[in-house]
Amino acid sequence: xxxxxxxxxxxxxxxxxxxxxxxxxxxxxxxxxxxxxxxxxxxxxxxxxxxxxxxxxxxxxxxxxxxxxxxxxxxxxxxxxxxxxxxxxxxxxxxxxxxxxxxxxxxxxxxxxxxxxxxxxxxxxxxxxxxxxxxxxxxxxxxxxxxxxxxxxxxxxxxxxxxxxxxxxxxxxxxxxxxxxxxxxxxxxxxxxxxxxxxxxxxxxxxxxxxxxxxxxxxxxxxxxxxxxxxxxxxxxxxxxxxxxxxxxxxxxxxxxxxxxxxxxxxxxxxxxxxxxxxxxxxxxxxxxxxxxxxxxxxxxxxxxxxxxxxxxxxxxxxxxxxxxxxxxxxxxxxxxxxxxxxxxxxxxxxxxxxxxxxxxxxxxxxxxxxxxxxxxxxxxxxxxxxxxxxxxxxxxxxxxxxxxxxxxxxxxxxxxxxxxxxxxxxxxxxxxxxxxxxxxxxxxxxxxxxxxxxxxxxxxxxxxxxxxxxxxxxxxxxxxxxxxxxxxxxxxxxxxxxxxxx
Numbered sequence: 001x002x003x004x005x006x007x008x009x010x011x012x013x014x015x016x017x018x019x020x021x022x023x024x025x026x027x028x029x030x031x032x033x034x035x036x037x038x039x040x041x042x043x044x045x046x047x048x049x050x051x052x053x054x055x056x057x058x059x060x061x062x063x064x065x066x067x068x069x070x071x072x073x074x075x076x077x078x079x080x081x082x083x084x085x086x087x088x089x090x091x092x093x094x095x096x097x098x099x100x101x102x103x104x105x106x107x108x109x110x111x112x113x114x115x116x117x118x119x120x121x122x123x124x125x126x127x128x129x130x131x132x133x134x135x136x137x138x139x140x141x142x143x144x145x146x147x148x149x150x151x152x153x154x155x156x157x158x159x160x161x162x163x164x165x166x167x168x169x170x171x172x173x174x175x176x177x178x179x180x181x182x183x184x185x186x187x188x189x190x191x192x193x194x195x196x197x198x199x200x201x202x203x204x205x206x207x208x209x210x211x212x213x214x215x216x217x218x219x220x221x222x223x224x225x226x227x228x229x230x231x232x233x234x235x236x237x238x239x240x241x242x243x244x245x246x247x248x249x250x251x252x253x254x255x256x257x258x259x260x261x262x263x264x265x266x267x268x269x270x271x272x273x274x275x276x277x278x279x280x281x282x283x284x285x286x287x288x289x290x291x292x293x294x295x296x297x298x299x300x301x302x303x304x305x306x307x308x309x310x311x312x313x314x315x316x317x318x319x320x321x322x323x324x325x326x327x328x329x330x331x332x333x334x335x336x337x338x339x340x341x342x343x344x345x346x347x348x349x350x351x352x353x354x355x356x357x358x359x360x361x362x363x364x365x366x367x368x369x370x371x372x373x374x375x376x377x378x379x380x381x382x383x384x385x386x387x388x389x390x391x392x393x394x395x396x397x398x399x400x401x402x403x404x405x406x407x408x409x410x411x412x413x414x415x416x417x418x419x420x421x422x423x424x425x426x427x428x429x430x431x432x433x434x435x436x437x438x439x440x441x442x443x444x445x446x447x448x449x450x451x452x453x454x455x456x457x458x459x460x461x462x463x464x465x466x467x468x469x470x471x472x473x474x475x476x477x478x479x480x481x482x483x484x485x486x487x488x489x490x491x492x493x494x495x496x497x498x499x500x501x502x503x
Contacts, residue, residue, distance in 0.1 A: 010054040013418070019050050019363035021409070021418035024113070026105035030054065030419075031118045032431055035499065037461055043486050043500035046432075048424040050363040050493035055427060062484045062500070069487070071476040072445035073464070077456055077502075079441025082334075082380050084455070085343065086179065087430035088124025089114065089386040089407070091170075094134035094397050096162035098390040101412035110408060110417055111166070114389060116173040120427040123176065123435060124234075125167065126345060126385050129184040129222050130156065131197075132240070133252040133402045134388055138197050141222065145190035148214045153221045164229045171231075176435075179234035182222060183288055183345070185253035186245075187215050192255070200248050202256035207264035216269035220277045233279070237288035237315045237345060238262055238270065244289075252400045259293075259300035262286060263307045271310025285315035288345050292324040295333040302337050313382075315345035318372055326379040334380035341382045347372065348387035349422060350395060350405030357395040357403045363493060365405060366421030370467045370495050373429055374451045377439060386426060390417065428497045432463045450474055450490060460503050466496040 010022035010030040022030050032055055038044045041062050046055045066072070089095075099107055113119040130140040135158065144152040155164075171178050186197045191211045194201025204211045223233055238257075245256025257265065266286070274282060286301050287293060294316065302308045314333065330342055349365035350357045359365060373384050388406045395403030407423035410416075434457050442454040442464075451467040468474055468490035478486040482502055490496050 010052070012052055013361075015360035017359040017362040019361045019366070019421050020052050021361045021420055022054060023416055023418060024106070024109055025416045026103050026109065029109050029113060032120060032427060034117055035431060037459070037499070037501045040501055040503065041483065043498055045488065046428065046497045046499075047491065048366070048421070048428065048495045049491050051491070053491075053494070054424050060487065062480070062486055064484050066479075066485050067477045067487045069475045069477040070446060071448050071474065072479055073452065073476055074443045074445075074479045075454055075462060075464070075481075076441030076443060077462075081439040082341075082382055084377075084433045084435060084437040084439070085341070085383040086123030086435050087384050087426060087433070088122040088126065088179075089389040090126040090128070090346070091163050091167060092128055092132060092134040092388050093136065093158045093162065094391060095389040095406075096158065096166050097136070097397060098392050098410040098412075099166055100162055101392075101410060102417065103415050106415050106417065108169075110390065111170050111173055113408070113419065113423070115170045115178070117175050120423070120430045121175070122178075122430055124179045124181065124383060124385055125170065127163065127167070127180055127182050128240075129182050129219070130186075131253060132185040133398050133400050134396075136397050136399055138253065138399070140186065140188045140197065142188045142218060148210055150214065150217055150221050153218070153225070155225050164226070164231065167231055168229065180231060181235035181237065181283075181285070181345075182219070182233055183237040183240045184219070184255070185240045186255045187218070191215060197253045199250050199254070200256060201245055201254070202261065203265075207261060208268040212265050212269045213273075216265070216273040219270065220273055220279065223277070223279045223282065233282055235283035235285060235312070237285045238266060239288060241289045241317070242287075243293065252402065259297045263301040263304050266301065266310055267304060267306035271307065275310065283312040284310055285313040285343060285345065286311055288315040289317060290320050290324065291316040291318075291326075291329045292320050294329040295336055298333045298337055298340070302340065311340060313341040313343050315343050317345060318347035319351060321372065326375050330376065330379035330381060342380055343382055344376055344384040346385060346387050348404045348406065350403070358391065358393055358405050358409055360409060360418060361421065362405075363421050366425040366495070367467065367469050367493065369422050369425035370428065371451060371469065373425070374453045374465065374467055377453050384429070386422075425495060428465055428495045432465070432497050432499060434458060437463065448474065450476070456502070461499060461501045464498040466490050466498070468492060468494050468496070
């Protein structure tokens with residue numbers, strides 16, 4: 001059978017959460033296939049919708065004259081903004097366990113969905129350093145008390161038998177080198193004020209002291225160990241959610257820093273340590289916590305020249321975004337510190353106590369993803385990283401039962417996995433916005449309910465991503481002064497990616 005699979009070959013299954021999942025197994029999965037450029041004067045349209053479309057492709061023609069649509073969207077390529085780095089997800093212990101719970105052919109199928117040119121071509125993978133809540137046990141790589149020289153530093157079974165082999169397979173499937181970045185949840189207990197991996201606690205002593213030096217060295221040892229498996233890291237964060245370790249009774253692994261102690265640890269320990277290691281090119285992202293903390297956190301760290309010289313970017317999470325408007329957090333930070341990139345390092349659905357865990361086929365969650373990504377990208381963010389690459393039907397495993405949702409849900413009892421609507425949300429961005437794509441200006445002839453972001457790619461093609469969260473179909477035309485008018489419509493509750501060549 002040599003039929004080329006197309007995206008609307010989703011094997012749909014409805015679990016009663018508003019839309020459908022696409023079922024994949026060892027022998028079948030819908031594929032996006034490769035998205036070549038259309039002929040000059042033509043455009044491609046890809047649509048996913050609540051009614052069940054999944055990246056359904058169609059082709060159309062630019063027109064010389066206006067279509068007369070009430071809504072005109074004008075592309076302004078001379079207004080240039082940030083360049084895109086890319087999109088991805090996290091290879092947690094839980095994600096690795098779930099992927100490996102499938103048969104080897106189904107595992108390959110799942111990895112292809114994310115990383116291959118027939119999939120959605122993720123460029124980034126976040127890798128937790130040792131355990132986090134999405135682990136089945138508590139551990140670090142240096143649990144021997146008093147081992148300040150890290151003589152006993154060793155990777156865990158989870159790294160050697162699960163995460164590393166899967167990352168190597170993902171890299172082999174990817175057409176380009178993957179950008180890995182590492183985040184630590186907690187230092188070993190013996191280095192901490194609390195003597196425990198979980199709850200409130202920070203490093204003993206002061207920045208510049210032996211505990212802080214050992215903790216910086218731990219990062220370098222991690223990079224050295226992964227390099228033995230031919231895995232090099234594009235970046236690091238200064239530590240996952242430093243404010244969590246400042247909270248009394250915090251329920252899982254955390255390491256507390258204030259912006260001031262993070263600044264001083266980077267200036268005195270982590271920065272110089274990386275600089276004099278074999279990994280001076282590794283990009284360091286500060287914060288790695290909710291954007292609510294911006295611009296204050298960035299001001300404290302980056303106004304100190306000793307710390308700022310070692311920093312490349314600012315990582316942030318999507319939780320509590322509803323009380324952190326993007327303009328006063330992201331755009332303000334960008335204008336204060338334009339030479340440091342902004343990068344979304346974690347997001348997931350199903351984290352809130354009001355709407356917890358897995359919802360198979362939830363379209364609302366797909367819209368939440370697309371809305372947040374468009375909002376971030378329109379406020380100078382350069383990339384967006386989802387949380388667990390795959391979870392089970394409970395939204396785990398998670399040792400503290402902090403169950404959430406994921407774009408891929410695995411049912412190992414049937415040797416199948418379900419591609420959620422959020423998977424296709426990610427696809428509308430990750431498949432089309434290549435590294436180096438530049439966001440450009442876009443303007444509207446009238447007020448409308450669409451959310452829109454526009455780009456010029458390195459191959460000189462244009463990409464327009466449109467989210468319609470309303471109940472109404474919205475007719476529009478896109479005006480590209482080099483080509484004319486593109487007639488279009490956004491169905492109710494849909495995500496649309498438009499692609500055309502401007503050469």
